[in-house]
Amino acid sequence: MNYQPYQGLGNLSIGNASRSYAGGSGSSGQELTVQEFENVRERIRREGTYGLARPQYSYISMITMAIQKSPTRQLALPDIYNWITELFPYYQNHQDDGWQNSIRHSLSFNDCFMKVARSPNKPG
DNA sequence: ACCTAATTCAACA
DNA sequence: TGTTGAATTAGGT
Numbered sequence: 001m002n003y004q005p006y007q008g009l010g011n012l013s014i015g016n017a018s019r020s021y022a023g024g025s026g027s028s029g030q031e032l033t034v035q036e037f038e039n040v041r042e043r044i045r046r047e048g049t050y051g052l053a054r055p056q057y058s059y060i061s062m063i064t065m066a067i068q069k070s071p072t073r074q075l076a077l078p079d080i081y082n083w084i085t086e087l088f089p090y091y092q093n094h095q096d097d098g099w100q101n102s103i104r105h106s107l108s109f110n111d112c113f114m115k116v117a118r119s120p121n122k123p124g
Numbered sequence: 125a126c127c128t129a130a131t132t133c134a135a136c137a
Numbered sequence: 138t139g140t141t142g143a144a145t146t147a148g149g150t
Contacts, residue, residue: 001138058130077138102131108140109130 003107004067004074032061037069040087054090059099059106062087077104 030036036057044050055062066083067075075083081100085091091099 060130098132098134101133104139105132105141106130 002074002076003063003080030056030058032057032065034065037065044087050088050090052090052093054094055088059102060110063103063106077107 032040032055040050040055062084063080066080067073069083070079080103084103085095
C-alpha cells in the first residue's frame with residue numbers, strides 16, 4: 001500500500017500554511033518545511049551527517065517531506081521509514097522505539113494522507 | 125482555563 | 138501492515 005498526499009479539496013493539502021502546526025501543537029518541536037529541509041541538507045553537507053541528536057521535527061512534516069520529495073509523490077511505508085532514517089541517523093539507532101508505530105498512526109489518523117492501491121496511478 | 129493537535133502506548137484485525 | 142482509542146504533552150487563544 002502506498003501513500004500520497006491528499007490532493008482533494010483545498011484546505012487539507014500538504015503545503016498548506018493555514019495549518020501552522022509548526023511550533024504549534026502537541027509535544028513536537030517544529031515543522032520540517034521546505035526551507036528547513038534545505039537547512040538540514042546544508043548541515044549534512046558541511047558536517048557529513050545530521051548527527052545523532054533527535055530531530056525535533058514532527059512526524060507529520062517528515063512524512064510529508066518524504067512524499068513530496070519522491071518523484072512520484074507516492075511512497076510505501078518502508079520507503080518512508082528509509083527516507084527518515086537516511087536523513088536522520090538518530091532513527092537508525094532507535095529502530096524499535098515506537099516511532100514507526102507513530103508514523104503508521106499518523107498516516108491512518110490524519111486525513112491528509114491517502115492510501116493508494118499500488119498499480120496504475122494517473123497523476124492529476 | 126480551555127481548545128486543539130502531535131505523540132506515545134497498545135489492543136486488535 | 139493498518140485502524141483505532143486513551144492518555145499525555147504542550148502551544149495558542
